[in-house]
Amino acid sequence: MSPLHNAALYWYAWRGLVVKQVRRFLRGWVQNLLPSLVTAVLFLAVLGHLVGREIGTLGGVPYADFILPGLVMLAVVTNAYGNSSLALFGARLQRHIEEILVAPMPAWLLVAGFATAGVLRGLLAGALVLAVALPFSDLQLHHAGAVLGIALLTAVLFSLAGLINGLYARSFDHTSVISTFVLTPLIYLGGLFYPVERLADPWQGIAQLNPLYYVIEGFRHGLLGVSAVAWTTTFAVLAAACVLVAGGAWYLLAHSRRLRS
Amino acid sequence: MSAPAIAIDDLAKRYRGGRVGLDGVSLHVEPGAFFGLLGPNGAGKTTLIGLLTSLLRLERGTVRIFGHDVAREPVAARRLVGLVPQEVNFNSFEPVGEIIETQGAYYGLSPRQARRRTDELCERLGLADRRRQTAWGLSGGFKRRLLLARALVHQPRLLVLDEPTAGVDLEARHDLWTLLQELNADGVTILLTTHYLEEAERLCRELAIIDGGRIIARGGTGELLRGLRFQTLVVELAEPLARPGELALSAGTLRPVDAHTLEVDVPRGTELNPVFAELTAAGARIAGLREKGNRLETRFLELLRERGGEGAA
Ligand SMILES: Nc1ncnc2c1ncn2[C@@H]1O[C@H](COP(=O)(O)OP(=O)(O)OP(=O)(O)O)[C@@H](O)[C@H]1O
Ligand SMILES: [Mg+2]
Numbered sequence: 093m094s095p096l097h098n099a100a101l102y103w104y105a106w107r108g109l110v111v112k113q114v115r116r117f118l119r120g121w122v123q124n125l126l127p128s129l130v131t132a133v134l135f136l137a138v139l140g141h142l143v144g145r146e147i148g149t150l151g152g153v154p155y156a157d158f159i160l161p162g163l164v165m166l167a168v169v170t171n172a173y174g175n176s177s178l179a180l181f182g183a184r185l186q187r188h189i190e191e192i193l194v195a196p197m198p199a200w201l202l203v204a205g206f207a208t209a210g211v212l213r214g215l216l217a218g219a220l221v222l223a224v225a226l227p228f229s230d231l232q233l234h235h236a237g238a239v240l241g242i243a244l245l246t247a248v249l250f251s252l253a254g255l256i257n258g259l260y261a262r263s264f265d266h267t268s269v270i271s272t273f274v275l276t277p278l279i280y281l282g283g284l285f286y287p288v289e290r291l292a293d294p295w296q297g298i299a300q301l302n303p304l305y306y307v308i309e310g311f312r313h314g315l316l317g318v319s320a321v322a323w324t325t326t327f328a329v330l331a332a333a334c335v336l337v338a339g340g341a342w343y344l345l346a347h348s349r350r351l352r353s
Numbered sequence: 354m355s356a357p358a359i360a361i362d363d364l365a366k367r368y369r370g371g372r373v374g375l376d377g378v379s380l381h382v383e384p385g386a387f388f389g390l391l392g393p394n395g396a397g398k399t400t401l402i403g404l405l406t407s408l409l410r411l412e413r414g415t416v417r418i419f420g421h422d423v424a425r426e427p428v429a430a431r432r433l434v435g436l437v438p439q440e441v442n443f444n445s446f447e448p449v450g451e452i453i454e455t456q457g458a459y460y461g462l463s464p465r466q467a468r469r470r471t472d473e474l475c476e477r478l479g480l481a482d483r484r485r486q487t488a489w490g491l492s493g494g495f496k497r498r499l500l501l502a503r504a505l506v507h508q509p510r511l512l513v514l515d516e517p518t519a520g521v522d523l524e525a526r527h528d529l530w531t532l533l534q535e536l537n538a539d540g541v542t543i544l545l546t547t548h549y550l551e552e553a554e555r556l557c558r559e560l561a562i563i564d565g566g567r568i569i570a571r572g573g574t575g576e577l578l579r580g581l582r583f584q585t586l587v588v589e590l591a592e593p594l595a596r597p598g599e600l601a602l603s604a605g606t607l608r609p610v611d612a613h614t615l616e617v618d619v620p621r622g623t624e625l626n627p628v629f630a631e632l633t634a635a636g637a638r639i640a641g642l643r644e645k646g647n648r649l650e651t652r653f654l655e656l657l658r659e660r661g662g663e664g665a666a
Contacts, residue, residue: 098428101461108458115451187442191503194406194436195459196428352410353368 105197109205110212113179117213124175125217128167132221135163136228139285151287151318157231160222161312162284165246167221169279169304170271172214172247173254176206177267180258189351199346203255203338210251211244218243231316238314238323245330246307250275252337259350278304283312289320303333356420358384358511358542359405364414365566366400374400376566377414382544382559384419384510387537389557389574390546391653397566398546399439402515405544406436418511432460435509437500437517439546443488450475450484453502460507467506474502477532493520501529505536512536514545518552530556550649554578562656569660578652585651586625588615588632589641600635604628616645 117124140156150158183189192202233239261267282288282304291299299305310326313319345351359382366374375397382388390398403409405416407423407430416423421430443452450471457467475481478498483491488499497517504512514533518526533556537543547553553560553574560577562570570577593612594600600607604627605619615637619628632639 100463101428101432104458104461104463107464108455111458112447112451112455116446119446183444186444187440188444190408190438190442191456192459193408194431194434195456196431196461197459198428349369349410352408 101196102198102201105195106201106205106208109192109202110208113175113206113209114212116179117175117209124213125171125220128171128217129220129224132163132167133224135159136225141228151316153231153316153318154229156225157229157316158312159285160225160229160231161315162279162282162308163225164218164221164243164315165304165308165311166276166279166284168214168218168243168247169250169275169307171217172210172249172251173257173271173275174268175213176210176251176254177257177261177270178254178264179206179209180255181261181264181267184258184350193352200342203252203342203345206255206258207248207251207338207341210254211247214247214251215243218247233315234317235314235323238327239311241327242307242311242314242323242330245327245334246311249330249334249337252334252341255341256337256344259344259348275304278302279308283308287320355384356417357381358386358419359388359544360415360417360420361401361405362415364401364404364416366397366404366409366412373397373566374409375404378563378566378568379414380561380568380571382542384542385537385540386542386544387533387556387558388542388544389553389560390544390563391548391550391553391560392546392563393657396563398563399515400566401563402436402438402513402544402546406434406513407431408436432507433510435504435507435512437497437504437512437514439515439519441496441500443499443503445489446487448485448487449480449491449499452488452499453506456503457506462507470506470508471502474505478502479528494522494525497521498525501532509541511542511544514543516546516548518547518549526552550653554649562653564657564660570656574649578649583618583651584621585645586617586619587643587645588617588637588639589613590615591638591640594635594637600632600637602628602631604631613640 136156136159140159144155147155149155180189183192257270258267281299282302283299288296288299288305306321306326306329309319309321310323313321313323313326359380361378361380364375364378368374378397378401390401392398400409404411405418405423407427411424418430418433421433423430453471453474454464454467457470458464462470475484478501480495480498480502483495488496491499497520501517518529521529530552533543533545545553545557557574560570560572560574561568590613594609598609602617604623605617608616610616617628619625629639
């Protein structure tokens with residue numbers, strides 16, 4: 093078999109994985125995409141506009157604009173993570189993962205296919221949040237490349253992490269527990285609502301141990317031009333984390349007895 | 354010489370918890386064969402198929418498909434195989450057509466090729482009307498047809514079927530048999546497991562019988578049947594015998610079943626005329642005669658019994 097032949101095989105197989113899962117999350121858009129949008133709209137309306145009127149500006153921008161980057165990242169992270177973990181767990185539970193296990197697909201392709209679908213859902217959710225917020229804001233996009241790059245890498249990172257979650261989950265609850273009890277609180281505490289630098293010690297130091305703080309701050313920098321962390325730093329750290337987690341996900345999926353007993 | 358379609362050597366599998374799935378199996382199947390794998394529940398048939406199709410992790414032994422080692426050349430090996438699994442394993446929320454097309458994509462078909470193949474298979478397997486419907490609503494028999502369509506989408510050279518006719522009505526079963534025979538005539542090698550021995554006897558040219566994770570018999574279907582030592586004849590009587598209990602045969606044993614029926618066990622190859630002569634002499638008026646049950650079934654039970662005896666010894 094020629095390498096070219098294999099390349100075509102892998103391309104169609106990858107495409108098959110992605111199309112199947114995108115169809116799945118679009119079919120269930122009410123439970124898959126709407127919740128993130130509702131959360132973001134509520135925060136923007138209640139906190140951004142009602143409470144925000146009392147607060148005025150923060151870091152030189154209106155409060156509603158200040159919280160927007162964090163809300164977009166919340167949507168990206170939870171959707172990318174949730175899609176991968178649920179898709180893999182569901183495929184194991186219903187056993188249609190076997191359709192993939194019998195097929196001529198190396199483990200890395202399986203990882204790539206599932207991760208891509210999660211990335212697409214994460215980016216779609218983030219874009220929707222941005223789309224509903226923009227009409228009510230007059231923010232000037234600071235750096236489009238940074239915004240796209242950080243959103244993409246964040247989606248990749250959490251989609252891959254969700255895949256590992258989906259591999260180890262033993263029930264549907266296990267697919268949402270990390271998202272609800274770890275990721276969402278870390279985003280709330282990572283400077284979504286307030287500038288972490290204004291916290292008193294030791295809280296500031298503690299907050300800066302939160303990896304999601306750098307994600308939000310980097311994205312805020314790209315979107316608004318104001319931030320405590322340069323987007324380039326965030327970008328570099330995210331890229332490194334993606335490589336590490338991708339390697340981990342590949343290793344675990346290739347060798348796990350949870351896929352092939 | 355072309356490589357065997359299946360070359361399994363010293364294959365063993367132990368599940369977590371120590372349960373033995375396979376215990377040292379070697380099996381070679383030539384290209385073009387129609388091969389049956391028989392054995393009681395828990396014998397290891399599905400385990401063997403799982404190792405053949407990469408659903409299970411290979412632990413000991415080797416499996417080669419048309420010369421490609423499934424562990425070392427998984428891509429080359431897997432693309433030659435199509436699997437109809439024992440249990441339904443598609444996503445029931447997806448439409449029938451999408452399930453087949455997606456599987457085509459997994460095997461490297463372009464969207465257009467996958468759609469064309471799906472058209473053909475839906476037509477051939479009577480799924481055309483149900484193509485847009487979700488698999489959820491299919492009846493059991495149609496679910497099995499969907500499994501078969503999915504297995505055939507990439508035109509595999511080896512088709513592996515794990516109890517494909519369980520729960521399928523008589524007509525659909527005959528359709529399936531015809532289809533399998535056509536595929537085989539076109540050169541597709543077929544490995545099939547079944548609990549319907551009639552099916553195995555009718556379709557398979559070669560058989561292996563597996564029990565307790567080991568192959569206990571292997572050979573041509575005819576050859577295995579020749580190993581059958583007795584045949585049982587069912588004799589229907591026009592009127593009841595006066596004293597059936599006193600009747601004895603020189604060339605077999607006789608059991609009255611009811612007033613009008615006798616069963617006669619005779620060694621295979623016995624000439625039957627003297628048997629009838631003895632029956633006639635004893636006053637029996639023979640109204641009907643047939644061979645009892647399925648020959649393969651008898652042989653199968655015989656083999657399992659022999660092996661049970663060995664195990665106990
Ligand atoms: N996932 C598993 N975990 C533990 N043991 C298993 C598993 N799958 C099969 N076994 C055991 O391995 C042995 C062989 O099972 P297998 O499913 O291969 O039998 P089979 O011949 O296909 O039976 P059947 O005719 O009932 O389908 C059995 O003892 C079974 O209990
Ligand atoms: Mg089985």
